[in-house]
Amino acid sequence: AASLAYLALRQRDAVGLALFSNKIVRFVKPTNVSGHWKTLVDGLNMQSERGGKADPAASAVWSDRTSIRAVLDDLAERLQRRTLIILISDLFDDVSETLMGLKRLRHNKNELIVLNIWDPAEMRFPFEGLTMFEGLEGSGRLMTDPRSLRTRYLSEVRQFVEALRRGCREMQIDFVRLDTSLALDSAISAYLTTRSASIRQRSSRVLGGG
Numbered sequence: 001a002a003s004l005a006y007l008a009l010r011q012r013d014a015v016g017l018a019l020f021s022n023k024i025v026r027f028v029k030p031t032n033v034s035g036h037w038k039t040l041v042d043g044l045n046m047q048s049e050r051g052g053k054a055d056p057a058a059s060a061v062w063s064d065r066t067s068i069r070a071v072l073d074d075l076a077e078r079l080q081r082r083t084l085i086i087l088i089s090d091l092f093d094d095v096s097e098t099l100m101g102l103k104r105l106r107h108n109k110n111e112l113i114v115l116n117i118w119d120p121a122e123m124r125f126p127f128e129g130l131t132m133f134e135g136l137e138g139s140g141r142l143m144t145d146p147r148s149l150r151t152r153y154l155s156e157v158r159q160f161v162e163a164l165r166r167g168c169r170e171m172q173i174d175f176v177r178l179d180t181s182l183a184l185d186s187a188i189s190a191y192l193t194t195r196s197a198s199i200r201q202r203s204s205r206v207l208g209g210g
Contacts, residue, residue, distance in 0.1 A: 001017070001086075001088055001127060002037075002040065002041050002044055003038075004188060005017070005037060005040045005041075006037055006104070007192075008121070009032055009036065009037055009180040010173060012032055013032060014031050014032045015030055015031070015032065015036065015040065016028050016029050016030035016031070016076055016083075017040050017043050017044070018071070018078075019043060019044075019046070019073040020066075020068075021066055022066060022067040022070065022071075023067065023070060023071060023076050024071055024075065024078075026043055026046065028040060028043055030083065030113060031166065032082065046186075065145070066089075066092065067093065068089065068091065068097065068098045068101060069094070069097035069100060069101040070091045070101075071101070072087075072098075072101025072104065072105060073101055073104060075105065076101075076104045076108055076110075078107050079105075079108070079110065079146055082108075082109045082110055082111075083110050084110070084111045084112075084113070085110050085111070085113070086111045086112075086113045086115060086119060087102075087103060087112065087114045087115065088115045089114075089115075089116070089117065090116065090117050090118065091114070091116050091164060093165045095160065095164055095167070097175070099164070099167040099168075099171075102114070102167070102168070102171060102173060103124050103171060106141060106172075108173050112168075112171075112174070113173070113174045113175045113176070113195075114164070114168055114173055114174065114175045115174065115176050115178055115181060115188075116161070116164065116175065116176065116177045116178065117178050118177060118178065118179060118180065119181075120179055120180070121179050122157070122180045123157065123179065124154075125146065125149075125150050125153050125154055125157075127146035127150075128146065128147070129145070129146075130143065130144070130145055131143070131144065131145075131146050133146075161177060165177075165194065174195065178192050
């Protein structure tokens with residue numbers, strides 16, 4: 001997120017930030033004033049520390065659970081102008097609710113890019129032998145043999161990602177799945193290069209009447 005903000009500010013674009021769990025915890029209005037990048041980085045540090053020593057008051061507002069639909073609806077109310085929104089999240093929530101939130105933002109003429117973050121172990125489920133799994137967002141722990149779960153788990157992951165990808169495609173939202181084991185700046189740069197080429201190609205077809 002910091003690298004994307006830096007690139008945008010270098011181009012004199014206004015950049016904002018919304019950090020969320022079950023609601024928006026911190027919202028920084030878009031601007032491109034001098035020193036704004038430091039404000040954004042400080043906000044991201046707050047997220048990584050979940051309040052901690054940097055901001056003790058913030059720890060009280062973070063939740064272990066995520067409500068992406070509520071966050072996107074809140075964001076739609078806050079943004080008064082057409083905006084490019086880059087959503088960076090694992091998106092572990094009800095898919096239909098997430099897509100409804102994205103639909104509202106698209107209805108308001110915003111452009112969206114969804115960067116879906118996955119740990120390699122979440123994508124491949126490489127575990128062997130008896131393993132203790134900790135559930136998402138406070139849902140408890142389970143000791144089990146992962147080999148008995150692997151086929152079903154991977155099938156569920158494929159269905160989850162495909163439902164998000166299909167829903168985004170239908171709304172003309174760019175959907176990119178990112179592997180956290182890869183350098184994020186390289187992955188984002190590769191995506192932006194591909195996106196720029198696609199935009200230029202579409203513009204050429206429009207100008208050429210094709």
